[in-house]
Amino acid sequence: MQRESVFKIVSRNNKEFAIFFAEFVLPFRRLLPTFAGMKIRLTKEFCFEASHALNNYDGLCRNVHGHSYKLFVTIAGSPNQDCQSPKYGMVMDFGDLKKIVQRRIIEVYDHALVLNKDNNFVSAAKSMNTKLVLTDFQPTCENMLIHFAQIIGSELPEEVELQELKLHETATSFATWSKDDNK
Numbered sequence: 001m002q003r004e005s006v007f008k009i010v011s012r013n014n015k016e017f018a019i020f021f022a023e024f025v026l027p028f029r030r031l032l033p034t035f036a037g038m039k040i041r042l043t044k045e046f047c048f049e050a051s052h053a054l055n056n057y058d059g060l061c062r063n064v065h066g067h068s069y070k071l072f073v074t075i076a077g078s079p080n081q082d083c084q085s086p087k088y089g090m091v092m093d094f095g096d097l098k099k100i101v102q103r104r105i106i107e108v109y110d111h112a113l114v115l116n117k118d119n120n121f122v123s124a125a126k127s128m129n130t131k132l133v134l135t136d137f138q139p140t141c142e143n144m145l146i147h148f149a150q151i152i153g154s155e156l157p158e159e160v161e162l163q164e165l166k167l168h169e170t171a172t173s174f175a176t177w178s179k180d181d182n183k
Contacts, residue, residue: 040091041163043074046101048110052139055119064113064121067169073101073152074164092160100155105148114139141169145177 051066077091087093112131115122116138125132137143145167153162161179168174 038078039076040079041074041076042091042094042097043072043164044094044097044101046071046073046098046106048106050109050112050114050133052114053119053121054138054140055116069109070166070168070174071101071105071148072164072166072168073097073162074166075156075160076163077160092157100152104151104155109133114144141167141173141175145175149177149182 048069053064054061079089080087112133113125114133117134145165163179165177
């Protein structure tokens with residue numbers, strides 16, 4: 001088949017492209033570069049606004065105050081090597097990662113007041129009918145990261161690992177959770 005006719009067939013419709021792909025490309029797949037077993041890290045950034053107060057703290061953060069949080073989620077895995085898959089070449093679709101973090105973290109914490117369930121502000125916050133997240137832990141940046149790691153890690157596909165989380169409370173203050181530090 002001449003090169004011109006191959007391109008005419010490919011341009012007609014997807015069915016003919018599939019035939020072309022199966023007959024002309026797949027037999028030469030062994031000649032294409034292979035990335036099997038290679039690990040890649042992907043990072044996606046998320047932003048949310050939340051307030052908190054630290055119970056029994058001896059500084060200013062004992063008062064209710066807010067932050068513009070930035071959460072960086074890093075996952076690792078091998079790119080999908082199934083050339084028939086719509087996710088071919090991807091460790092994970094960024095959109096799928098976004099759905100997990102959006103549903104499990106952002107929708108819960110964005111514009112919420114985050115308090116330890118034993119904090120003195122709980123009854124006042126409940127009476128104000130405000131968005132309230134009560135935790136079993138002191139809602140520090142560090143503890144929130146541990147909690148987020150448990151949540152996000154449990155939602156990822158089996159072949160993808162949560163590698164790192166970084167949570168910025170301010171532009172210059174952040175905490176980092178790493179899989180390597182938590183084996």
